Amino acid sequence: MDHFCYHGDTLFCEDVSLSHIAQQVGTPFYCYSEATLLHHLAVFGEAFAGYPHLVCYSVKANSNLAVLDALVRHGAGLDVVSGGELFRGQKVGCAANKMVFSGVGKREDEIRAALQAGILMFNVESVAELHRINRVAGEMGLKAPVALRVNPDVDAKTHPHISTGLRRNKFGIPFGKALQVYRQAQRMPHLQVIGLDCHIGSQVTTINPFVEALKRVMELLKQLRGEGIPIRYLDLGGGLGIPYGQEESKIPPHPSLYAGALLQELQGSDLTLILEPGRVIVGNAGIFVVRVEYIKEGEEKNFIVTDGGMNDMMRPALYDAYHTILPVQRHFSDDEMVADVVGPICESSDFFARERLLPRFEEGDLLAVRSTGAYGFTMSSNYNSRPRVAEVMVRGGAFQVIRRRETLEQLVENEALFAPLAGEGV
Ligand SMILES: *Cc1c(COP(=O)(O)O)cnc(C)c1O
Secondary structure (H helix, E strand, O other): OOOEEEEOOEEEEOOEEHHHHHHHHOOOEEEEEHHHHHHHHHHHHHHOOOOOEEEEEEHHHOOOHHHHHHHHHOOOEEEEOOHHHHHHHHHOOOOHHHEEEOOOOOOHHHHHHHHHHOOOEEEEOOHHHHHHHHHHHHHOOOOEEEEEEEEOOOOOOOOHHHEOOOOOOOOOEEHHHHHHHHHHHHHOOOEEEEEEEOOOEOOEOOOHHHHHHHHHHHHHHHHHHHOOOOOOEEEOOOOEOOOOOOOOOOOOOOHHHHHHHHHHHHOOOOOEEEEOOOHHHHHHHEEEEEEEEEEEEOOOOEEEEEOOOOOOOOHHHHHOOOOOEEEOEOOOOOOEEEEEEEOOOOOOOOEEEEEEEEEOOOOOOEEEEOOOOOOOHHHOOOOOOOOOOEEEEEEOOEEEEEEOOOOHHHHHOOOOOOOOOOOOOO
């Protein structure tokens, strides 16, 4: 469920017209519905209500401070994957003991910052990382709480770029080695082994892979407890998919079905469950609004050239992702056209839709690219020297800019000319 609906012929976010926002802030912009965001968080949390759990929203999906603030104020913890995301979590006042730190490449300064903050646990992905965390914690006179991220070798059946739970992926500790690595961790003096973690991928649209992974992980857990390794936290990662609009019957499971299947496997166990949903919370809480610059009728194809590009929203370029495209203002005529919706970037992968049946758009029309709240703005770049776009949040009948559009000056403010060296003539 979301709050992007037509009132008459105009697309609204909650009670605010998107044309109105476009007039005020210009285009392109991302627009998030706070009510949708919070609804998704509530539904997800309620699905696990019968079992001790902590929802650690995955910051990388959408890391805007206003988004984090809304979620944290409504009880979410955070899953961070960098020192930058930890910093954002601290900025919005997330309790340190509700933050977990994931990722394969944690730097020493990031580990130090997380220990200083007092996070709930590190999800550790290699033996080398265990050694590093142990050393840094020792230097700080602390014991670092850790979980091992194990790779259950389960096929999440999602796009190869967002599948993480197979043996060939870089993520996690191979399942067959996990017990041995746990024993190693248990012997390290500055570590406190408290958890078991697994995350099999993103945009997973069936329940089976999650259940399969959980079954494997529960076997391991039994073995660990048998050896006196006291696992308290079971982190099942994120990955639950969302509908993007093209699926006919294959709609991803509702969080209540997902939770039900997982909880069934957990009956009788005394763990605290940690979940790291990202996309399912923010994906359908955001849209990306662009303006049509040109209609280009080619010999073979029609192109709708917009002022937004792959640098602003790169999921189609990266994953060949499908996004529903809607007119912000519905036309009176029913005329349609088949066209590629593309941006101004000098790359052929710069597209939002291919050969899509769309209303007959005209220059100056506004388009809304749906389901772009997750991995939209956070993946954006300045490629082609394009200032990053504005982000807006709506609450009921009010909207606020939660990230200003970058200026041209900001594009270059960190750059410097190479200064003449001493003794060099001018
Ligand atoms: C990306 C990621 C998530 C969130 O994935 P979604 O598909 O957005 O739910 C959770 N945990 C880890 C470790 C991740 O890398």
